[in-house]
Amino acid sequence: MNKEHTDPEDALFQIHVLGAGFGESIILQMPHETVRGKFRWGLVDCYSASEDPQRNPTLWFLKSRKRKGALSLDFACLTHPHEDHLYGLGKVIAAEETSVEEFWRSDFDEPRLSRLFVTLGRSDSVERDYPRLEREWMSLLTATKELRRNQNRYKRLGDFRASLYSRKVDWIDSGVHISIASLSPSSALRDKHAEQVARCFDEDDSGTATRFYADRYSRTIANLLSVVLSISFGETRIILGADAERESWIHIVNDEQRIRNESYLDCHVLKVSHHGSRNAFHEEAWKQHGRNKLGVAIVTPYNRGFKLPKKEMLNKFSRFSKQVEVTSAVGDTRRGAKLCQSTFLQLRANSVSGSTMSIAGKTIAIDHQGNIVCVRDIDHSQVA
Amino acid sequence: MTNKINDILDTDPRKRLRFVDRILPEKRYKAFSSLEKCSYVLSPSRSPESLLAESWADPHVTAAHKAIMRACIYSNLISSVRRADEMSKPEVNAQRRTLTHHGSLGNICVYIQAPPAQSEECSRSFAELFEKMRLLVARLHPSATITIRSKPEKLDQMKGVIREMRGTKINVSLFNNEDEYSLTLDRAVFDEGKVRTRPDEPFEFWVERFSDGSERPVVRPLPRRELTPEELRQIDQEIAELLDE
Numbered sequence: 001m002n003k004e005h006t007d008p009e010d011a012l013f014q015i016h017v018l019g020a021g022f023g024e025s026i027i028l029q030m031p032h033e034t035v036r037g038k039f040r041w042g043l044v045d046c047y048s049a050s051e052d053p054q055r056n057p058t059l060w061f062l063k064s065r066k067r068k069g070a071l072s073l074d075f076a077c078l079t080h081p082h083e084d085h086l087y088g089l090g091k092v093i094a095a096e097e098t099s100v101e102e103f104w105r106s107d108f109d110e111p112r113l114s115r116l117f118v119t120l121g122r123s124d125s126v127e128r129d130y131p132r133l134e135r136e137w138m139s140l141l142t143a144t145k146e147l148r149r150n151q152n153r154y155k156r157l158g159d160f161r162a163s164l165y166s167r168k169v170d171w172i173d174s175g176v177h178i179s180i181a182s183l184s185p186s187s188a189l190r191d192k193h194a195e196q197v198a199r200c201f202d203e204d205d206s207g208t209a210t211r212f213y214a215d216r217y218s219r220t221i222a223n224l225l226s227v228v229l230s231i232s233f234g235e236t237r238i239i240l241g242a243d244a245e246r247e248s249w250i251h252i253v254n255d256e257q258r259i260r261n262e263s264y265l266d267c268h269v270l271k272v273s274h275h276g277s278r279n280a281f282h283e284e285a286w287k288q289h290g291r292n293k294l295g296v297a298i299v300t301p302y303n304r305g306f307k308l309p310k311k312e313m314l315n316k317f318s319r320f321s322k323q324v325e326v327t328s329a330v331g332d333t334r335r336g337a338k339l340c341q342s343t344f345l346q347l348r349a350n351s352v353s354g355s356t357m358s359i360a361g362k363t364i365a366i367d368h369q370g371n372i373v374c375v376r377d378i379d380h381s382q383v384a
Numbered sequence: 385m386t387n388k389i390n391d392i393l394d395t396d397p398r399k400r401l402r403f404v405d406r407i408l409p410e411k412r413y414k415a416f417s418s419l420e421k422c423s424y425v426l427s428p429s430r431s432p433e434s435l436l437a438e439s440w441a442d443p444h445v446t447a448a449h450k451a452i453m454r455a456c457i458y459s460n461l462i463s464s465v466r467r468a469d470e471m472s473k474p475e476v477n478a479q480r481r482t483l484t485h486h487g488s489l490g491n492i493c494v495y496i497q498a499p500p501a502q503s504e505e506c507s508r509s510f511a512e513l514f515e516k517m518r519l520l521v522a523r524l525h526p527s528a529t530i531t532i533r534s535k536p537e538k539l540d541q542m543k544g545v546i547r548e549m550r551g552t553k554i555n556v557s558l559f560n561n562e563d564e565y566s567l568t569l570d571r572a573v574f575d576e577g578k579v580r581t582r583p584d585e586p587f588e589f590w591v592e593r594f595s596d597g598s599e600r601p602v603v604r605p606l607p608r609r610e611l612t613p614e615e616l617r618q619i620d621q622e623i624a625e626l627l628d629e
Contacts (some may be wrong), residue, residue, distance in 0.1 A: 119616070
């Protein structure tokens, strides 16, 4: 196996899931490559409570691993346009220190959705987060403008098993590859999403989105687009569920049944979709996740209005997974660790002090044969 | 749905009662009797303006009550209100079933009947009504608690609306046909007031003093600001530039 590394963890696939209580960023650290002399990195979603890049936990995290090449991302992926997955992503991509090779997002009518966000943000009658949503969305469009000009660097995801990424791991003799495919949204879900977005505009076509539909979009429609990523690393399978709800899982299970020669849902590590909500629980999908080997199911909490995950759901997940982890929990979830869900703890978890920032999250390290080597809290003081 | 309710309420009293009976059996409203002095009930015979003017002069009626009544009136869910003591007892009993709101001193209790159907249109009119109420209550009585009673089967429908009520303390109690207030939900499930507290106010509300010395309340929903065609064109242009279209 790995012949040249002093740190055995360098040969592992590491998944860093940040989530202090609201929002999630997933940073994928692929094994060190001896020929290139560095690691490959990927980013799936981003959340920063502050618009200030200096207080963006994802950017801090990447900077803290600058020596390992974390600022050169092979790809950045926006699973769906929701505040808790989107805020700060534009800033990370646009930051001077970072470079992004490819940008992936769901396949949706970008001009129309952009118009929805911008008209909401600029209309006086709107409330709450819409002005920020508009700014964040525009900053993302600006940051990805260059990438958009090249089809190979700007990918719209929407086909079951669409292959997105494939790299050979150069130090493994047997020719192990890392490959990433998207399992959702299906074309049917994309069509449904397009139909719903069309209804977000006034019937008289005045062009201003109504608040009612905008809220509705935010609550239910955006999740239809949620990208589900399936990552293979040798024999290891990792699924990142983003905010896919039951409907998405039904489509994935049905698609999979059509193909059947290989199970795409059987996995070693699962990022539980939609913060472990009841809406996102699809028994059949979970049965397939946990068919043989599901070692870790990791949940990012949601602490705005609803508090997710609920204990009953964590108990349910533990029927299928050997270990259930919550990113904001300090300590071992199995022993009833206290979830860091209050606003106060959430703020404290991502606070900046001098040259350090506290970041809440978990790291899962796994080898190419499906062995989970460790699950640990992310160091709470990351030096930028 | 709003139109449907209005049609029923405005036209045929028997039909109205049947309609109301179906969704609001009287036994659930027995708790109201002790608060009769502050009750206003529906009547198709009064105009909203006259009732508003009357309620303004009524010492029993607090500003918060008025706000709620106005919210109800302007939401088109009820056509007018009048004092309970002007009617005979049977009439009061009958009319009381149609109450969609009730004010009590101190806290504000808002009773709203969820639309009977689960259609999107229903949810929308319901959401709009709630939003109007919330804004008025937040403005006039910031420390108020809004109490929402709901049948368990309506709860899913309520959730989306309740989720929007940021900045307002909310208690939710459930009842079923057998037992009133049979279950009180954990309010943390619904309470979103902890994160944001700024209520936006697309309603105007003021007191106008007339030449005869009387004061009358004026509530006017602020028109939603439509973006001008020029602004929309500019937005399209900005987006097209960014998307290279």
